[in-house]
Amino acid sequence: MGSKWIKIAVYLSAGITFAALLFMVMFIFIKGIPYLSLDLFSWEYTTENQSLLPSLLTTLIVVGLTLLIAAPIGIFTSFYLVEYASKTSKFVSAIRMAVDTLAAVPSIVYGLFGMIFYVTFLGFQYSVAAGVLTSVIMILPIIIRSTEEALFSVSDTLREASYGLGAGKLRTIFRVVLPAAMPSILSGLILASGRVIGETAALMYTLGTSTHLPSGLFSSGRTLALHMYVLASEGLYVDKAYATGAVLIILVIVINSVATLLSQTTIKETVK
Amino acid sequence: MNKIEINQLNLWYGQFQALHDIVLDIPENEVTAFIGPSGCGKSTLIKSLNRMNDLVDHCQVKGEVLFNGTDIYRMSDPVSALRKKIGMVFQQPNPFPKSIYDNVAYGPRTHGIKDRKTLDTIVEKSLRGAAVWEEVKDILNKSALSVSGGQQQRICIARALAVQPEVLLMDEPTSALDPISTAKIEELIINLKKNYTIVMVTHNMQQASRISDQTAFFYNGRIIETDRTERLFTRPAKQQTADYVSGRFG
Amino acid sequence: MQYNDKLNLKKLDQDLITVNKKKKKVQKIGMENWMKGIFFMCAVFSISSIVFMIYFIFSSGIPFITEYGVARFLTGTTWAPSNTPGSYGILPMMIGSILVTGGATLIGMPIGILTAVFMAAYCPPELYKILKAAVNLMAAIPSILYGFFALQFIVPFMREVAGGTGMNMMTAMILLGLMILPTIISLSEAALRAVPRSYYEGSLALGTTHEKTVLSVMVPAAKSGIISSVILGIGRAIGETMAVVLIAGNQPIIPDSLFSGVRTLTTNIVLEMAYAQGEHKEALIATAAVLFLFILMINSLFLYVKKKRG
């Protein structure tokens, strides 16, 4: 192959990739933003007005509750695996492999599990509780993995310095390791919430797709992504689907920027 | 008087024996230097004096290390109490990613001092003790990572001094620094020995001869020879020591 | 230097410590152990919930498969749960998943790798920041958006070109090819960037062109990283559900052309899980178990490549 052809292929591929992305985003923005009326943000979803506010709020509730449960459990699990468990232990590396595998399991498998176990077996019905618990299991591997990486990236010399001053393990973890690892841990958490925000397969038959704002833990609702799925598959309110898509993209852009900013935060000047 | 006495110390990392039958007395208010080729066990020995080796999986110790007459591997106090009395300074400056003040105050806070005034005094005294006060007194709230390597290392020394140790262990404290910073730290070490007992590892023969009172030469996990520094460098008893010392001097 | 205060200070320090000493020490050790216990419990919880899920899928899936017959399940070509007795052959879905994933890889792999080459070796620095953010965004856009876009744009296009509904295997391949791009690009780019600069310079010094150097020196040096990125992309494609269900037609038959409808393992589950009962439900769990095995295989392949590299 001549150099010229290689160059053409490289530029062409990059062109296709970024043109496709730009086209997709513009396609949804152009068709969606004109329909972003105030009506779409009214409190009630009705057959005349498919408001997306209830689903936006439900998204926040589901993501918030999921993080509330999964973040401490996931972070503490990583503390145990990285700071306490023996580094050479076969058991720990087996767990690490299981966690890696689980992070690659398709969400539909979690969805099926959640539906049969929480919704049917435990009798939660389609509900916030079932949706949240399913999401928790789904993002635990992601949180554990990213927190572990963040903890590994904290130099052992800092731990040694702390122990050398007579500090115990707990103090070393909370006062030295955690502050240093915090930006990466946070950006991992944000990416994990991004997964929940965009999730449909795991939530459709656990959280359900009720159009109302859930009235309690055991009441159903729908997230923005689910709302969009339902609108898209029904094919009745395509404009609203575009508008919802635009909101979803904006949400994702915001989350992504925050995560990027956080992961670039290195402690440079004043810390206090 | 001997601050630390090491008797028949043997140490294993798993199957590998890193220290063989170490016997050594470390006199109070003196600088003891460890020299020897890479991998001969200098860091291993210095770390077993404040039990930092506890942190290494599969590390086993036999023999005794008497600190003020008590065997540190059989004492009843928790190991944190020991590490408070035997401070450590590392090869790479390793300040916490916190302010200079918080770095120095970390140790005292760890040991229960909360009063701001007391902490202020300790921080100032320690930074003065480490000869870095004048350089950082106006930037105590800045990150310790924002100053030069030599200043960072002196802040780390101040951090170690802040818990009022009796012994300072220094593992190649100047190997990562430029000559000017090195000179400052050497001067500091000579001053510190009035109040502290110092054990340091160095690869730099001149440094050992300049600032230490006693030197121990290591080879393959054994101490080949220990003597007053000027004697060990001018009239070593063992051929191996003579070879090492002269080879490096050349 | 002042050392006269040392004794005083030491005394102060001692005083402060001895006051709390006894009480504190007991508390501190207790706290250490308590928290260690809590961390341990969290680890146990995470791990047991992970293990429980795996157990759950296999313990309900495998008995069904053995009862129904391994061969009948895996090689049966009829999926008709509403027949009496129901037929549960998942061969069409396995073939569907494999074909769709294969097609997506054929589309996504060259474009993805070449885009990564562009990012690592051609892109001007001012542009790089924007494009890097674009790749990250591409990875973060929810699959439902991709699916909706495909439904609104690729499907009508297909209808024009190939007739029929436009919901067919080709549509799914293009969609998934697009969806796996960010995975392939970001990991391949990282692999290319990890190649020592000296390789590049060494080759240029011999008079080789930039293009030839990139393709015949850098890409081979980053080979295992690039392969890993493709494997992860395959994993993403085979697991995709909601985007595919919108546009693939979903007929449970072995597709006879690029333009016939197709159903994958994932979509088979999501299409019927809402109402499946009894044996039918077990058949869906068994489908999930098969999907899980696919993922395990892909992951082992990934680990193998990674191990060979490091």
Ligand SMILES: Nc1ncnc2c1ncn2[C@@H]1O[C@H](COP(=O)(O)OP(=O)(O)OP(=O)(O)O)[C@@H](O)[C@H]1O
């Ligand atoms: N954590 C460990 N696990 C296993 N072996 C170790 C460990 N730390 C050190 N060793 C081994 O013990 C021996 C002594 O190491 P040590 O670090 O004490 O040498 P050193 O004299 O300080 O060398 P250097 O001058 O390079 O710092 C070496 O062979 C080393 O490989």
Ligand SMILES: [Mg+2]
């Ligand atoms: Mg060493």
